[in-house]
Amino acid sequence: MSTPGTAMDSLSAALKCNIIPNQEYLLQGSVLDQYVEVLLHRLRGLCDNVDSGPESFHDHELCFTLRAANTGAPMVLPLRVRRALDVNDAPFQLRYVGQQELGDKNRPTVVRSSIDMACSSTIVEFLTELGCRLDFEYIARGYMFRKGRMKITVSKIFKMGGNKPGEGVEPISQSYLVELSVLAPSGQDAIGEDMRVFAEQLRPLVQLEKIDYKRLGNMM
Amino acid sequence: MLSPERDEQLAQMTEHRVTTFAHDLVPDYLRTKLEPLAENKMLQLEHKAQNLQCDNAQKQIAAYQKVVSHVWDIVSKAREEWEVESSSRGNTQQNSSVADTHSLVAAVGMGKGLKLGPNPNGQPNPTSGGMMVAPQGRTGGPPGQGQIPPSTQAMTMNKAPSAIKTNIKSAAQMHPYGR
Numbered sequence: 001m002s003t004p005g006t007a008m009d010s011l012s013a014a015l016k017c018n019i020i021p022n023q024e025y026l027l028q029g030s031v032l033d034q035y036v037e038v039l040l041h042r043l044r045g046l047c048d049n050v051d052s053g054p055e056s057f058h059d060h061e062l063c064f065t066l067r068a069a070n071t072g073a074p075m076v077l078p079l080r081v082r083r084a085l086d087v088n089d090a091p092f093q094l095r096y097v098g099q100q101e102l103g104d105k106n107r108p109t110v111v112r113s114s115i116d117m118a119c120s121s122t123i124v125e126f127l128t129e130l131g132c133r134l135d136f137e138y139i140a141r142g143y144m145f146r147k148g149r150m151k152i153t154v155s156k157i158f159k160m161g162g163n164k165p166g167e168g169v170e171p172i173s174q175s176y177l178v179e180l181s182v183l184a185p186s187g188q189d190a191i192g193e194d195m196r197v198f199a200e201q202l203r204p205l206v207q208l209e210k211i212d213y214k215r216l217g218n219m220m
Numbered sequence: 221m222l223s224p225e226r227d228e229q230l231a232q233m234t235e236h237r238v239t240t241f242a243h244d245l246v247p248d249y250l251r252t253k254l255e256p257l258a259e260n261k262m263l264q265l266e267h268k269a270q271n272l273q274c275d276n277a278q279k280q281i282a283a284y285q286k287v288v289s290h291v292w293d294i295v296s297k298a299r300e301e302w303e304v305e306s307s308s309r310g311n312t313q314q315n316s317s318v319a320d321t322h323s324l325v326a327a328v329g330m331g332k333g334l335k336l337g338p339n340p341n342g343q344p345n346p347t348s349g350g351m352m353v354a355p356q357g358r359t360g361g362p363p364g365q366g367q368i369p370p371s372t373q374a375m376t377m378n379k380a381p382s383a384i385k386t387n388i389k390s391a392a393q394m395h396p397y398g399r
Binding site: 028029030031032035038039061063135136137138140157159160172173174175177204205206207209211213216 | 330
């Protein structure tokens with residue numbers, strides 16, 4: 001494991017054995033501001049971290065894109081950097097999220113490839129040097145719950161206002177974004193069924209659904 | 221006489237109420253007296269009733285009726301509340317908005333409404349965050365780029381750009397860094 005060669009070998013072995021959780025199963029919804037307390041209360045009852053209470057977070061997310069225009073078709077590679085605003089020494093997180101697959105009606109969740117890694121604060125400079133351009137950014141503040149392998153986030157999304165995060169932010173809507181997700185190695189589709197059952201328990205407070213980005217794009 | 225088998229004749233005679241003449245059922249069928257315990261209880265109660273004064277009995281009946289009607293009130297009130305609540309939950313109470321879901325998902329996923337919209341005069345947008353990698357480095361850039369409406373850009377991010385491919389390309393070609 002000491003030389004890069006063997007590290008690469010073990011990585012490719014891990015990829016071959018399909019033990020890397022690189023698929024994200026996702027359901028999305030929202031809840032109006034005035035009912036968010038009801039939802040949090042229900043989640044407190046349903047989820048694992050009952051004793052410690054929900055974990056709160058306050059993150060700044062920067063979405064970069066890398067364009068390769070020299071090849072025939074313009075390729076756009078999105079990369080996301082997330083950093084905690086409430087924890088000073090937390091590492092930055094770099095994330096690649098692939099195209100989502102909706103699948104047919106029988107598939108309960110959206111599936112998309114997702115690769116996460118922790119990195120240092122220099123990642124922003126690194127990406128810029130690499131030719132990535134900042135496409136958009138936002139602040140997410142809210143709560144995170146866990147239920148087995150499932151992760152539930154309830155977050156308020158803010159548009160950046162001032163020059164520094166936290167200054168002059170402006171909420172995007174009168175609702176909180178609710179996401180239910182699981183990271184798993186590919187092929188573990190059974191988890192989708194668990195997620196569907198869990199989402200059912202949050203109705204009618206939140207309608208967690210497969211949301212088609214392409215259709216959203218057309219609606220705009 | 222006793223038999224666990226089905227007896228057709230017996231069934232016919234009893235209009236299919238009794239079909240077998242078996243050990244476990246016979247004592248009940250042939251009983252002409254109440255069960256001793258029940259009989260005892262009945263006797264006690266009858267005795268008590270006979271000894272009761274008439275107006276005393278009236279009083280007890282009145283009290284009993286009062287209690288029953290009170291309970292009836294409570295139950296029907298609870299039921300009314302419950303029905304109102306469930307019907308209002310069924311149709312009117314809205315806890316989430318589909319439009320909000322869509323705008324939030326579009327914002328987080330594609331940056332809708334969050335773009336650092338490049339404006340035509342080449343100045344960095346004053347309202348945009350520009351927090352770490354503001355577009356200053358590219359200011360005064362190609363005017364062609366500035367004229368792409370932000371919404372068009374938003375769509376090219378996550379969609380296979382087909383009709384607007386040329387826009388992107390021309391912008392990229394004029395880019396100072398050749399990207």
